[in-house]
Every structure is written in structure tokens, then in C-alpha cells.
Amino acid sequence: MNTSDTLECGHSLAELSAYLDTGQIADPVHVETCPECQAGLASLRHLSELGRELLSSDVAEAGSGTDDWMQSILDNLRLELRPGRSIPLQSGNPQDTLWETEGSISALIRSVADALPGTAAGKCRLHGDVTTPGADITVEVEIAVVYGHPMEERAAALRQELAETLAVQTELTIQAINITVTDVLEPPHPASPADATTEEQP
């Protein structure tokens, strides 16, 4: 390649660089037939290819999203994620104030749903005044069921499991646990972001 940015034919490598990204250039017919331009484009394309190789090498070196580096980032993040309302707990001493965060209970509900074979949690809400001890609370959970699992049976199993867990881990007065199946998931095969057809509308 030349030391100058401008080729013998008068076009510049800067123009070819932009052409590579946008497909636009003043004189496309010339570019198609000019050996200088074609050589310049080939060189730039080769560089792009190397760039993609560097990217895959860097991504491979970055490790998996399930590795420790990401786990420690996520552990830190949890502290920042919306804690929600503070749910009071009975204390043994009037001077003390004890709480569970709403976020901790929602996460618990989701983990129960996620741990049940064939189901994954979606939205989860505690309706009612959780900040007042003894107030009636309704739990709303949306779940996705993996294709092939009977929905009614999965929902009933989850309702039972949640009632038991919430009775042990909270002091909430649960009036009802409403479970809605909002999605059916394909059985395991790698999902691509382009498959986003099952998205629900709010």
C-alpha cells in the first residue's frame, strides 16, 4: 500500500473505509472495476477479519459468564438491586426493629419457582400493605412452563410449595397465591436472541 492516504486513481482509503461501513461512495462503478480500489478494499476487509479474530480471542479470554469474576460482580450488584418495601418482623425487644426486604421475598418466590422442574419464574408481586403486620397479602406469580410439562399440575405444585415456604420464611398473612402461566418455553436447545417471539406485552 501507499504511504499516502490517496490512491493513484484519486480515491482515498478514508472513502473506502466509509464505503465498507455504509455501502456508499460517490463512484461505485469505478470502485468495482478499479484494481487500486479493490486492493485497498481487500486490505481493509482483511483487517476486519483480523478484528473479528481478535474479538473472539478476547471474548474467549474473558471467560464465561458463569465464572467467578461475574459472580463477584453479581454478588455486589444484589446489594443495589431494588430492595422494595421493608416488611416488619416481630421483635423480641421493643427497642429492636427487624425487617425482611420485599426484594428478598420476591427472590425467594422466584427461586422456588425456578427450582421446580419444568418451570421458570416471571413477574412476581406482593399485593397488599406488607408494611402493616397482619394485613391481608395476595401473591401474584407469573411462570413459564417448559413445553411438555402439564401446566395445571405445575401451577398446583408451585402453589403448594410457595405456601409452605412463605409460612416458614415470612410472617405475612397470605390470603391467596395466584399463579398465571404466561409462557411456554421450548425444551432445551440454545436460544438465539432473534427468537424473541414469545414476548408478552405489558
Added chain:
Amino acid sequence: MTGSPAAQHQLDLVPDALLAGRAADGDTAAFEALARRHGPLMRATARRLTGSLADADDVVQETLVQAWKQLDGLRDPAAVKGWLLRIVGSRSIDHLRKRRHHADLGTVENAVDPDSRPKNKDPETNAVNSSRIEALKAALAKLPEEQRRCWVLKEFNDQSYEEIALTLNISPASVRGRLARARITLARTMEEWR
């Protein structure tokens, strides 16, 4: 198939758009699944932009904090990956600015680890393959900072000139010019590796 491995796997089946929607709704597990899915690319990008892996992790962390706070404003949940990468871009730039504020670390990012320099032009194909990547890394590290940023945002994240311009706070015309200069320099260096 019981316990959390199955749950992990089930969330891995859920497409980006659905996870982003759930995360915007306050679902931390969905947000974490997104973070795991795109974490490696975010980390790789931040590393090339900041020049170090330690900085890259700080950037990924800050990016996720910001993403969590701003998820409500994401109009197209299916575009969450590009959106995350744009935040990585601006946080990386901010990160360098802040570090400069603390101390003059201007030389750090251009320093090349001695081990990562191309050692020789070993004819063995394996060696050639990895050493041309090393050569590109070294050439990239020698580029003026703004040029390198433009190149990384374009080639790693496929951002448009307008998006890069917003991230770097320069005009799209400057992006076009800097990207071209970066490519010309890099292409010349890499000609011998064809």
C-alpha cells in the same frame, strides 16, 4: 433435573427480549441471566477500551449498575445487547477520565505487556495464527487513543458512526476520519501478516 442447575438452564432458554422485559420489571434473576450471557463480550470490549482487565471488571460492574437503574427507559427490549455495549463504551471512557484525575496514568493504557508482543515470525501455522493476533494487539495499543476507541466500538460492537459519536462526544465526521486513520495504520501494519 432438580435444583438450581435446571433453573439456570431454564433462564438460559429465555430470549433477550423477554429477559430484558422481566428485568425492567424488577426481576433480578432475569437481569443476572442477561449479565451472564453478555458479560464476556462486555468484558472483552471494556478491556480493549481501557487497556486492562482489572479496569474492565470495574467497567462491567458500573455498566450493570447503570443498566439496572435505566432499564425502564429501554424502548426495545430485544436490543438490550447493543444497549449494554453502548453503556460499556461510555463507562470505559469515563473510567479513564476519572483515573487520570486521580493520577497521571496516561502511559498505562498504551503499555504493552512484554509477553503479548509478537515474538518472531515463526512459520508454524499455530504460531502465525496467534502471533498475528498479538501483532494486531500491539498495533492497536500504539494507536492514538481516540482512533483506537473508534476502531474498537466499530469492530467489536458494530456501532454506527452516530452511536460512536455520541459515546465519544465528537462529531460523526470525526468518527469517520479517525476510524479511517486507525484502519489505514492497522492495515499497513498487518499487510505483512496476509
Added chain:
Amino acid sequence: MTEPMDVGAAAPASASAASADLGILAEQLLGVVQSVEGVSSVYPAQPLWQSIAGAVLSVVTGDTPALITLTDEAGVLAVKTRIAVGTSRPAPAVAREVAEAVRRHLLPRPAAVDVSVVKVGV
């Protein structure tokens, strides 16, 4: 969150000797909280990232934020802690036991203990 307390008087009792004492006490209390069965971890009493700038600072300096905060409020020691609890025991019982253990450790000093369960389960 600490309704029974006079929040306006939340400043530590000035003297640096006193604050050093509080630092040692906070460390002891951390051990007390961690040894309660069912407590799986103790989080910084103040959320780590009140702001992004704060996160940068703590990353750069490597400072670890206080896990237990202690404030002397008109002679009553206000203790604040945020904990994660496993599922082996009921979370409310664990929270009560944490408060009681802290109170017992501080005797005969009067204390008001604030315990937040921010995570239940693994």
C-alpha cells in the same frame, strides 16, 4: 427506619477515642452476628453503591464499607446490620436471634438493634 430513635442526634459521640472504641466493637459484633446459625452472610449496613461515583472510589481505594454500623444516640447504642439468611431455619427467627445476640453482647449498655434480612435462600 429507626423510628424509636432521635434521628437528628445521629452523630457519633465526637471524641476519636470513642469512635475507635466503636470500631473495635463493630468488629466484635460482626463476629457475633456471623456466628448466629442461619446467617449466611453480612452485607454493608449502607448499600455499597449509593452512587456510581461511590463505587469507583471504593474500587480504587480498596476500602471495604462497614458491615455493622454503630451510632451512639443519647446514650443508647444504635446497631444496624443487613444479613442474608439460608433456608435451613425460618428467617424471622434468625433475625430475632441476631438482635438478641447483639443485645446480649452489649450488656449492660442499652442498645437498639436494627436487623434487615435482605436475602433468603442461596
